[in-house]
Amino acid sequence: MPDARQYIEIEGTLALRRGQLVSATIAYESWGELNTAKDNGVLLFTGLSPSAHAASSNEDPSSGWWEDMVGPEKPIDTTRYFVVCVNSLGSCFGSTGPASINPATGKPYRLTFPVLCLEDVALAGQKVVEQLGIEHLHAVVGPSMGGMTALAHTLMFPGVTKQLVSISSATHSLPFSIALRSLQREMIRKDPLWQRGQYDINAPPAQGMQLARKLGMITYRSAQEWSIRFGRERATDDAHHEDDDAFGITFEVESYLEAHAKKFVGSFDANCYLYLSRAMDLFDTADHGGSVTSAFQHLHVDRVLVIGVQSDFLFPAHQQEELVNAFNKRNIPTEYVLLPSIQGHDSFLVDMDRFRPVIADFF
Amino acid sequence: MPDARQYIEIEGTLALRRGQLVSATIAYESWGELNTAKDNGVLLFTGLSPSAHAASSNEDPSSGWWEDMVGPEKPIDTTRYFVVCVNSLGSCFGSTGPASINPATGKPYRLTFPVLCLEDVALAGQKVVEQLGIEHLHAVVGPSMGGMTALAHTLMFPGVTKQLVSISSATHSLPFSIALRSLQREMIRKDPLWQRGQYDINAPPAQGMQLARKLGMITYRSAQEWSIRFGRERATDDAHHEDDDAFGITFEVESYLEAHAKKFVGSFDANCYLYLSRAMDLFDTADHGGSVTSAFQHLHVDRVLVIGVQSDFLFPAHQQEELVNAFNKRNIPTEYVLLPSIQGHDSFLVDMDRFRPVIADFF
Numbered sequence A, B: 001m002p003d004a005r006q007y008i009e010i011e012g013t014l015a016l017r018r019g020q021l022v023s024a025t026i027a028y029e030s031w032g033e034l035n036t037a038k039d040n041g042v043l044l045f046t047g048l049s050p051s052a053h054a055a056s057s058n059e060d061p062s063s064g065w066w067e068d069m070v071g072p073e074k075p076i077d078t079t080r081y082f083v084v085c086v087n088s089l090g091s092c093f094g095s096t097g098p099a100s101i102n103p104a105t106g107k108p109y110r111l112t113f114p115v116l117c118l119e120d121v122a123l124a125g126q127k128v129v130e131q132l133g134i135e136h137l138h139a140v141v142g143p144s145m146g147g148m149t150a151l152a153h154t155l156m157f158p159g160v161t162k163q164l165v166s167i168s169s170a171t172h173s174l175p176f177s178i179a180l181r182s183l184q185r186e187m188i189r190k191d192p193l194w195q196r197g198q199y200d201i202n203a204p205p206a207q208g209m210q211l212a213r214k215l216g217m218i219t220y221r222s223a224q225e226w227s228i229r230f231g232r233e234r235a236t237d238d239a240h241h242e243d244d245d246a247f248g249i250t251f252e253v254e255s256y257l258e259a260h261a262k263k264f265v266g267s268f269d270a271n272c273y274l275y276l277s278r279a280m281d282l283f284d285t286a287d288h289g290g291s292v293t294s295a296f297q298h299l300h301v302d303r304v305l306v307i308g309v310q311s312d313f314l315f316p317a318h319q320q321e322e323l324v325n326a327f328n329k330r331n332i333p334t335e336y337v338l339l340p341s342i343q344g345h346d347s348f349l350v351d352m353d354r355f356r357p358v359i360a361d362f363f
Helices: A118-131 A145-156 A175-189 A192-197 A206-220 A223-229 A252-265 A270-282 A292-296 A317-329 A344-350 A352-362 B118-131 B145-156 B175-189 B192-197 B206-220 B223-229 B252-265 B270-282 B292-296 B317-329 B344-350 B352-362
Strands: A006-016 A019-031 A041-044 A082-086 A137-143 A163-167 A303-309 A334-339 B006-016 B019-031 B041-044 B082-086 B137-143 B163-167 B303-309 B334-339
Touching (some): A082 A118, A118 A145, A137 A145, A145 A270, A175 A270, A206 A270, A252 B175, A292 A317, A317 A334, A334 A352, A344 A352, B006 B118, B019 B118, B041 B145, B118 B145, B145 B270, B175 B206, B206 B270, B303 B352, B334 B352, B344 B352
Parallel strands (some): A041 A137, B041 B082, B041 B137, B163 B303
Antiparallel strands (some): A019 A082
16 A cells, blocks of 8 residues: 655653653654755644545555645645644554554553643654754644644744644633533443453444544534535435344435444544544643743744634634634734634535635745 | 323324324323313423423422423413423323333333324324313423424414414424434444343443433533533542543533433433434424425414524524524514523523513513
8 A cells, every 4th residue: 555654763752741652653744845944844733533644645646634735836835845744643543652552561552551632742743843854844734633733832842833824723622522522432432342442453442433433523514514415315225224223324414424434433543532532622722821821922933824614613713713812912913714614623624615725825 | 209290091093193002191290270261271392301290289399390481470370371291202201102011012112112203292292182171272382392393283283272482493303403313312222232122121221321411411502601611620539430441531511411411311211212302303394285384384373482592503593583484474473582591402491581581471
């Protein structure tokens, strides 16, 4: 299988916010060339589930998760910028995470992996940047969880990046989104196959993962989009399964969720999901100074772009405004765009006609 | 235990929309006295989970689910009106449902219970009214699922009620709410103890029910309310259980959901929940005439009150407006009140200071 991943090894002990790791690996992909001044780097953090494969390349021609955004002549133009996308620490696409082998025991970490914070994901991204010989980044970019990670990076390493692009993100998780993610985690933990994290790799807690993914999809989109796409359309007979009981699929929207949830289960490790999901809940900018305002005193960045989406109820407009107000308080030039996309939190992945020009203008 | 329930027996066969029942029982409670003209009856349909115990009485002095609304000198004034609240057909608080004994087999119906529609729940309510000798009702009232049932009743029995009060309801279920309820049902069905509905009554699918209840509570309230109530407050140590794994309760909002979900599990039958939940998905006014407009041609009602709540994302404001527009098209005098309550869909149960005057004024 084509693979564009590169890796850095972090020698010795990596001190995390609530623990430590020995000999961690971070996977990343890159596009474009680092210039001789080494100041054209763009560091991209991902949402919870994507890998570092943001865009296609010669090494891996398959479409990436942000294919429309990253590439030659695209809004994040790889003929001008050296773009680095990291697989999050704690994930399962090449970087060290709960599914990786603990060198101290020769067995997977599973729940012995330390509590993960988005600050640790940001730190791992910075290690990649440093090993690539980059002292100053042109920009740090992140959507969703990646936006929180990008903000953490900007707070933790003041002066490293000139610009920050925060997409459908927030200074902290609200109790509403914590409740939803907590329930997703519980669905996985209550699957008998989860076995307190000691599941057989060939018999993972697939049902729990499917339920969690369905709830995720419901919260990533908007009611309006689904009314337009599905209405009260009934599912075709193909959607019914032999093992369906009387309460199986009736409506097209149920069939859609089922198909997408099934796809996800094979591709993501359950324990990694739990760790990354909780890391989002734990994130709170106020931890960096007692309040958002005092945390932002540490910021050293020239220019910020905040993008939100009207129909996003997971990272709602008022959270975007809170971010913008905090940057404004520091007199940091901040552009704020609230897009009327109807695809909710996921708009940055699908409503490319609206997102492309905003990102292109900023770059 | 004090019990104010009364019962009607429906002799012979009750034809449902998609099946039939033999010798069905309907439980109800009543408050006040039927006047000699027999025209002061108010029929109250409930949401998915409550019993017929809407208010306290001499027979059962415990608080009812709408204690603030129904009683002497209360907005639905039982010194003036004879109020009847029915336990929904398909529920488990006295009316025939999937947990009841099928007289033909001597065993509980479980999944052999016919597909339930809200029209059947409305029909069962009408049977109670008829057996009480009431030909004309002063009003039919219903919140949430009860609002859909009240609307079904008004469509199916034109001229029986003079007035209709629809609270946080809709002409049909949207794909967004269908997706959420479908997922709740799946959580129960995927619980290994569900056993395709053949669970041991002493070992019900409690985990699935708890998950479903938590998702219910998340969707019944609003993000704004939880930000105010819980913020990012951490749970006290008391909230942690011995069997917690590393992903147990951290935040107060998680502890709150856990406590309330546990309470629900002992009180509601899982199969009944599945049937009533699906009945909401299936409800569509357009089934009564091809479209809402043509269905409403059958309406024969003098006056309507539609109440909605701004923060309700399960039965959102635009669905209230759709109802109001449909009544207006028929030139039926319709009052519309959209309340600024922050408690979401559940506001009619908790924001009584806002709901009481609106209902009182209408009556």
